[in-house]
Amino acid sequence: MYQNLARLNLKNPEDVFTIDFFRDNPHPFYALAKELYPGRYHPTISHAFIALLHDKGLLHMLFTQNIDCLDRVAGVPNEKIVEAHGSFHTQRCIECKTPFPDDLMKDHVDRGEPPHCTHSTCGGLVKPDITFFGEKLPEAFFRNVERVAETDLLFIMGTSLQVAPFSMLPDRAGSAIPRVLFNMERVGSLGRRSDDVLELDACDVGIRKLAAELGWLEELERKWRAIVGDEEAEKQAARTSAMQLTEDLEEADDELVESMATRISAIDLDETDWRPSSLHSPAVNGPIAASEEVARPAIADGVDGGQAAPATSSAPRPAEGLVVADVPVPASRNAGSPGSSHGSSLVKPLGDGQDSNYEPPKPATTNDQK
Numbered sequence: 001m002y003q004n005l006a007r008l009n010l011k012n013p014e015d016v017f018t019i020d021f022f023r024d025n026p027h028p029f030y031a032l033a034k035e036l037y038p039g040r041y042h043p044t045i046s047h048a049f050i051a052l053l054h055d056k057g058l059l060h061m062l063f064t065q066n067i068d069c070l071d072r073v074a075g076v077p078n079e080k081i082v083e084a085h086g087s088f089h090t091q092r093c094i095e096c097k098t099p100f101p102d103d104l105m106k107d108h109v110d111r112g113e114p115p116h117c118t119h120s121t122c123g124g125l126v127k128p129d130i131t132f133f134g135e136k137l138p139e140a141f142f143r144n145v146e147r148v149a150e151t152d153l154l155f156i157m158g159t160s161l162q163v164a165p166f167s168m169l170p171d172r173a174g175s176a177i178p179r180v181l182f183n184m185e186r187v188g189s190l191g192r193r194s195d196d197v198l199e200l201d202a203c204d205v206g207i208r209k210l211a212a213e214l215g216w217l218e219e220l221e222r223k224w225r226a227i228v229g230d231e232e233a234e235k236q237a238a239r240t241s242a243m244q245l246t247e248d249l250e251e252a253d254d255e256l257v258e259s260m261a262t263r264i265s266a267i268d269l270d271e272t273d274w275r276p277s278s279l280h281s282p283a284v285n286g287p288i289a290a291s292e293e294v295a296r297p298a299i300a301d302g303v304d305g306g307q308a309a310p311a312t313s314s315a316p317r318p319a320e321g322l323v324v325a326d327v328p329v330p331a332s333r334n335a336g337s338p339g340s341s342h343g344s345s346l347v348k349p350l351g352d353g354q355d356s357n358y359e360p361p362k363p364a365t366t367n368d369q370k
């Protein structure tokens, strides 16, 4: 998406999401809003899984960094969603905060035209309730932060966990709460507790695995297809398997490189001191740079020669964020209203004093697609 920003001739692309800049010139934002507006992307099976948890009465709360409303599209109800960086779901005047009607907003976004406050004497600019640079996180985030500690199981799905204070949410889970990460790589403190579970793969792949273990896979697949339609489901499934194929090939590539390295190191290089000494050790991955040239061509046919790259402009947005799920528990644990066991005086806003460091949902999180 930052590529698309280039044509707007901005000194700093992040300006588009900066409140002061927006107040001066909302046009770049509205030029982009059309591309970001809900309706362009479809939920993935991971979004559908969160909705399925809700159907089964197991979803305690969903915290998301996404602004794309795909969880809503999948069927997660408003009261179970905390959009930590806001979303396109609602909009209001940036001056007097008067809400602006959805249908008018859609019109303006379609035309790329900044809307103005409906309040007769105000005329301020209207902005979707996305958290911009220089803005505080939504009140709902701080109000609900303690709910992480109330749950029985925490799923962390598809996130780099790099933006505070959101990134600290998994650490709010007490030591008795198992945490399960569905992500391409380990993030945050996940993996440091002995009962953390790391499912390091594409989020959708991990979620399918879990659903299969639970005996929910068919039900989940049905639900998801009912939401996105068969055609979109096939498209996404093809992309997921292309992604897996690429990963498998990369893995095979690594193995080949390693075996080449071993073989090269087995060659008696004698005293010729033209390579790092690590090359002499069969156990190290050190000489990859040298051996890669040898190994690559064998793989290139498969990877570069026509295999679809997974991250294309039409790739679905991954579910990103955090799901807090209730597994059935003794009634005592969940009795009463949420937070009844936590006096409000105990509720300390997470990341208090960190707002100034807050970075809004970097459009770069959807970067691969633009």
Ligand SMILES: [Zn+2]
Binding pocket: 093, 094, 095, 096, 097, 098, 117, 118, 119, 122, 123, 124
């Ligand atoms: Zn106003």
